Amino acid sequence: MSEEASKRTQEEADAPDLECQSDDSSDEGDASGDTEMDFLRSLFSRTLGLSPGEKVLDELTLDGVARYILSGKCKNIICMVGAGISTSAGIPDFRSPGTGLYANLQKYNLPYPEAIFQIDYFKKHPEPFFALARELYPGQFKPTVCHYFMRMLKDKGLLTRCYSQNIDTLERVAGLEGEDLIEAHGTFHTSHCVSFLCRKEYSMDWMQTKIFSEDIPKCDSCGSLVKPVINDKIFILGWSIPLRLKFLSSQSTFSDFPRCDLLIIMGTSLQVQPFASLVSRVSNSCPRLLINMEKTGQSEFGMGLFSFGGAMDFDSDKAYRDVAHLSTCDDGCMALAELLGWKEELEQMVKREHALIDSKDAKKKDKEASQNSKSTGAEAGKSDKTE
Numbered sequence: 483m484s485e486e487a488s489k490r491t492q493e494e495a496d497a498p499d500l501e502c503q504s505d506d507s508s509d510e511g512d513a514s515g516d517t518e519m520d521f522l523r524s525l526f527s528r529t530l531g532l533s534p535g536e537k538v539l540d541e542l543t544l545d546g547v548a549r550y551i552l553s554g555k556c557k558n559i560i561c562m563v564g565a566g567i568s569t570s571a572g573i574p575d576f577r578s579p580g581t582g583l584y585a586n587l588q589k590y591n592l593p594y595p596e597a598i599f600q601i602d603y604f605k606k607h608p609e610p611f612f613a614l615a616r617e618l619y620p621g622q623f624k625p626t627v628c629h630y631f632m633r634m635l636k637d638k639g640l641l642t643r644c645y646s647q648n649i650d651t652l653e654r655v656a657g658l659e660g661e662d663l664i665e666a667h668g669t670f671h672t673s674h675c676v677s678f679l680c681r682k683e684y685s686m687d688w689m690q691t692k693i694f695s696e697d698i699p700k701c702d703s704c705g706s707l708v709k710p711v712i713n714d715k716i717f718i719l720g721w722s723i724p725l726r727l728k729f730l731s732s733q734s735t736f737s738d739f740p741r742c743d744l745l746i747i748m749g750t751s752l753q754v755q756p757f758a759s760l761v762s763r764v765s766n767s768c769p770r771l772l773i774n775m776e777k778t779g780q781s782e783f784g785m786g787l788f789s790f791g792g793a794m795d796f797d798s799d800k801a802y803r804d805v806a807h808l809s810t811c812d813d814g815c816m817a818l819a820e821l822l823g824w825k826e827e828l829e830q831m832v833k834r835e836h837a838l839i840d841s842k843d844a845k846k847k848d849k850e851a852s853q854n855s856k857s858t859g860a861e862a863g864k865s866d867k868t869e
């Protein structure tokens with residue numbers, strides 16, 4: 483608390499022109515007022531070029547980032563992640579011809595692959611969605627080194643939040659919890675009845691049982707379809723306007739970024755708006771580390787309407803805060819962990835957690851097998867009442 487107060491005093495000293503305004507505001511509104519001030523201050527200074535960003539990293543390399551984290555000045559890390567962090571878990575891309583998953587979906591004659599996520603199509607033809615859900619169902623896959631690296635950031639009190647574009651819930655499997663996560667495209671974690679009048683919520687366990695019994699999940703109360711909360715209309719032309727505004731103005735999106743000390747962007751090509759525009763929401767002194775197979779986010783145009791001058795700059799003469807580490811997300815995270823002295827700890831965490839998942843899977847399979855043999859036993863001798 484006192485640390486927060488001293489930070490605030492420091493910020494006010496840095497911006498004396500705003501001090502008299504904050505005197506007028508009531509105590510109650512202080513926290514959110516500060517957040518808004520932070521945001522507006524960084525927005526104006528970036529847009530008008532009032533204050534150039536401060537150079538925080540001593541070197542624009544992974545070593546520079548590691549030294550910054552170890553300096554203790556970096557306390558609020560945000561991770562922004564995309565499909566690239568889950569490829570090493572074996573999660574197939576249903577949009578790539580030639581994969582088993584794509585071939586599997588061919589038999590449903592989808593008008594186009596993205597139709598599978600659209601609610602209007604789903605209401606008429608729920609089967610392909612659930613076929614995909616069976617293939618992608620969380621628990622079929624293990625989180626990657628990269629997922630566990632984020633878990634380590636959380637355990638060490640450094641993770642402000644993870645913004646994920648993925649629907650595979652591997653962040654949750656790795657140990658991130660509700661408040662650690664913004665699942666920008668939705669999640670399998672909760673399901674709802676699709677009827678607007680009902681909207682009954684269902685658990686992940688309930689949905690899992692339905693999905694694997696190959697039943698089409700129907701609401702207990704009203705008989706309508708039940709669907710995991712995966713956002714509609716996200717894969718074409720970015721997001722719908724209401725969804726975009728809701729996401730960009732949400733409390734956490736609004737307050738996380740101005741306070742961020744380090745933004746780590748992993749496994750995303752920053753193509754889908756409004757997600758991509760979030761990289762421009764951090765202060766102009768905040769270092770941004772990209773771990774990806776190729777450089778991305780450099781074009782101002784590509785960053786879209788909400789950018790306000792936040793395109794990534796790794797290589798120009800003016801580059802001062804953006805670092806690109808070109809590798810797989812797992813290799814990049816492991817390299818960073820090594821520089822931080824966390825390598826062994828990370829390796830052990832991955833080993834331990836994977837073993838735990840394997841043993842849970844084995845128990846589940848045993849249970850299913852014994853249930854199956856019991857039920858076939860019961861079928862075979864219905865009149866048999868021994869036991």
Ligand SMILES: [Zn+2]
Nearest residue numbers: 675680701704
């Ligand atoms: Zn219902």
